[in-house]
Amino acid sequence: MDRVMKLASQKAVVIFSKSSCCMCHAIKTLFYDLGVNPAIHELDEDPIGREMEKALQRLECNPSVPAVFIGGKLVNSTNTIMSLHLGGSLVPMLKEAGALWL
Structure with missing residues (x-):
């Protein structure tokens, strides 16, 4: 849990993903299209990805x-x-977090 929270706070946008997940791909594409450069942590490619996934489930x-x-x-x-x-709240949230400067 500590590792997940530490990684989650190291950049304005952090995405925990799996390389084979189509919904993960869609979310990453959305952020890239918005001009955000998120930190991506592919759990299926990380040696402790399974433990991080369990921590995410506990959250x-x-x-x-x-x-x-x-x-x-x-x-x-x-x-x-x-x-x-779709509700128009994501971009302001990203600006407030420092992920977008437009």
Whole structure:
């Protein structure tokens, strides 16, 4: 849990992902298209990825990926991110976190 929280606070946007997950790919693409350069942690490519995935589940990430942290705070699932984006709240949140300067 400590490692996940430490990684989550090291950059304005942090995404815990799996390289084979289509929803993870969609979320990463959304952030890239918005001009954000998130820190990406591919759990299936990390030696302690399984432990980090369990920590994310304890944080109530269900499913565990993609887990998105903005400004060190868990924003959670694909549905939440897409709802924020479609509602016009995601970009202001990214600006406040320092991930966007426009």
